[in-house]
Amino acid sequence: MSIQYEDPTLAGSYDVVGSFPKSFGYGAEEQDLEENCSTSADKPRILLMGLRRSGKSSIQKVVFHKMSPNETLFLESTNKIYKDDISSSSFVNFQIWDFPGQVDFLDPTFDSEMIFKGTGALIFVIDAQDDYVEALERLHLTVSRAYKVNPDINFEVFIHKVDGLSDDHKIETQRDIHQRANDELADANLEKLHLSLYLTSIYDHSIFEAFSKVVQKLLPQLPTLENLLNIFISHSGIEKAFLFDVVSKIYIATDSSPVDMQSYELCCDMIDVVIDVSCIYGLMQDGSGCAYDKESSAIIRLNNSTVLYLKEVTKFLALVCILREESFERKGLIEYNFHCFRKAIHEVFEVGNLPQGGRSSSNNLTGLTYAGAHNGSAV
């Protein structure tokens, strides 16, 4: 079997979904931030692997192309490696490689060196509603091979399609898969290789949450971002804040209080509303204009005396906050703090984009203290 690589830059690849224009309507002039990022060749990659019909393409379509979960029923099975470069529309600076289920590692044309070398995370999808013995074998084969080539890969296992399982059954499945997979790894002397397990389904937000965690692990700036958010919300009287990648609705950072599924879903819905309205009524007749730009912001008051507050941070990121109505009375303060926060975020990523190894945490901390000072003065 020979494997063909599909050029991701073909606009046609997006037509399959048809729900999102490739550039997401961003203006070409707004390329201040991610302009100087590294070329696509050495971008960290996320690989999606798993047996055929396990739901890889569905995950990709739902998370990154806004496909409705019900439509994924009609997806054809993938038969070649589908390389999707989402960095032009999303903050997530990654390539998602959707492998067909039947990749043969022993095939000489399969260049495992090339594939696994620049990979940040390998997501292995297991269909929980199916018998997963074969999938576990496959998992073992895949991760051990990838580990040999590149021991720095994060191995993530999505126990997928759990929407049909009861709570007890979910836990039992997770336990079982964890047990078997790790036993096998232990037998192969690969104890160091660590698998993270997630229970996912495309019919709720669990797939987004799992992807968020996968992406967060690959973000060197995460501690800084979290800290900034912590500072921001404690000085502004905000209950919960997410930093969202607007296209995929993945949250790349949140403050350190636990994530409640309902709040997360609420924020996702808010982004959908804002972007949809903006796409439908905000664009020019000929389709030009931006659905999401510097001025994008939204405030939604809920009937339980909480407020949802969305603000643009960078051209791919949005801050979505949940706060109480009382706190929102001090809107000026919140806006000033947000201004400082936004500036700090920009600095963090500029530091990250410095050509000479600027990703060290010490450099990031300068951005942090700077922001801290600003926030402090705002209170």
Add this chain to the structure above:
Amino acid sequence: MEKMSRVTTALGSSAINGRTMFCHLDAPANAISVCRDASQVVVAGRNIFKIYALEEDQFVEKLNLRVGRKPSLNFSCADVMWHQMEENLLATAATNGAVVTWNLGKPSRNKQDQLFTEHKRTVNKVCFHPTEVYMLLSGSQDGFMKCFDLRKKESVSTFSGQSESVRDVQFSMKDYFTFAASFENGNVQLWDIRRPDRYERMFTAHTGPVFCCDWHPDDRGWLATGGRDKMVKVWDMTTNRAKEIFCVQTIASVARVKWRPEKKFHLATCSMMVDHNIYVWDVRRPFIPFATFEEHKDVTTGIVWRHQHDPHFLLSGSKDSTLYQHMFKDATRPVDKANPEGLCFGLFGDLAFAAKESLISSDSNRKPYPGGDRRYPIFFFKKPDQTEQFAHVSSALSVFETDLDSNCMDWFVKTAQLYLLCGKPFAELCDHNAKVARELKRPQVSTTWTMLRIMFSDPANLTPGPNHPLSKLGTLPLMNSFNMKEMNSGMGAESRLERSKGESRQDNSHLEPGNSLISNNNEDNEETEGSEGQAEYMFGDAELDDDDLYSMEHDNQTEEQEYTLPQEAFQLRHEIMDNPSAPEHLQQDKADSPHVSGNEAEVTCLTPIESFSLISISQPLFTPQLPASFFCPIVREMLSYYAEKGDVQMAVSVLIVLGERIRKEIDDLTQEHWYTYIDLLQRFELWNGPMR
């Protein structure tokens, strides 16, 4: 009692007393902790770090640890813990990843002792070793747990959970070297403090993050965990594989869980979102909280029992910026508000009713249930202290069985055997059958027979029998028709005429399109137009008035519906495949047409509407002058009613007894349906009267 003596020694001479009280904090609290002798409590939050003294009836602010002109982020606390051995020692977890210890014995204003900035992300939890003075454990968002020796400048060992953020760490009360850690991916890990390279044991406890865990203070093997999946689970860790022994389902994600001192099965929980109450559960009764504290106006963030051997005081801090001391005796008992009565129907019409024993025991008639009275198991032995047990929950369960006779087919068989359907004069047959029915406790049927006798007997014999239970007239269709007529006759003759005309016209029009074909086939059919026809429709009218309550437009469709539905039930019961709606039309039609043409006597009496009205006004309807066939439509209706009810037996019996008097009222198909009674009799092997 050994335990009691220990309590008293622990509390010393100054037994704790106090009341439910609260104080306002300046900012939302994230966590609280008490010192060992239960005299002081520390409150920590993002913008607060204070120590309050617990006095008899109030909190008194003792110390503000948040000092300095511009407090650093190290003061922004996610968690706080007061050392249980060393009175002056506190530790806090900061949101910026710092672990800070505080020494209250320091003379300076700033009590900060040591600062560890080894975690990259927020530290969620700090925990002192229960017996080792210098050992502190921290768990952070970055997935690491670190053990600090307070005599050293940095951590002595780092434990990598390798599975996301650590939400809680707890040293075991009994095993010196063991601690438990709970994670955001639903796992719980057990570690040996001496072995940082690998966990001793790991298991998946919840779907979604596990926010908290707590070791049982007395039982070394028990670990309680609470998670975002709204469950509190109690695990037995002594077995090879962690076994879930109790599970409590709450209504919101569980933020904290704390075992209640001195009560083996009690634990307190508070939730992270939505729900502001603190619940104390008895894990053996997971469906209703044992006690509830409802004081807080916002999410409760920290709960702690005031003294480790005193189960009566609970302290709590909340996002609503208050600190509460709850007295256990002031708690709400949800069980008091729960409805202690339950009612349920069984599959075969049995009725089960559970109620407090006191309510039922007064009922002396109650027969003991064959299986013995099933009562709730009572696991609370009578204890003198009423507040420490669930409300007296013993209740009695009564099962009311439906009369078996009405359920099985006994009555059917008996009736079939005893009914006389021919061979005697009509009136006697009716009387006999009425008697049979009455003996079988079927008053409605019995009354029907009596009524039939009255209607169709020779007018001269019409004297209500002594056993005529008119008062209990149960034949519904009959009654309705009568009532209807009386009411109608009460109306002025003119309006009556108008109405009947209008409706008869309507009737005509609706019957025509559907049934013209059928009427042609009917050999008995004669002219139905003219005044006679109108008079005839009077009866239809009386019926239809009833229907008009439901639909004024009385078109074909509604009629069909009306008949189809019951017919179906009837069919199902007797397993006959036939099209129900068509014959019904036929029946309607036929019932009308032969009526007009067939019976001369009736026509003479009924033809002019005016005369009828006069009659109905001047005298009661059951005048002997009325011919028997006057009642035919009513009887027909009644038969349909019984058939629909599933009592074909009655329908067929009446049909046979009345014989020619009624037969032509009812079309052959329907009659055929009803004669499946014969099949039923065959099934019961009752070879008697009707079979002939």
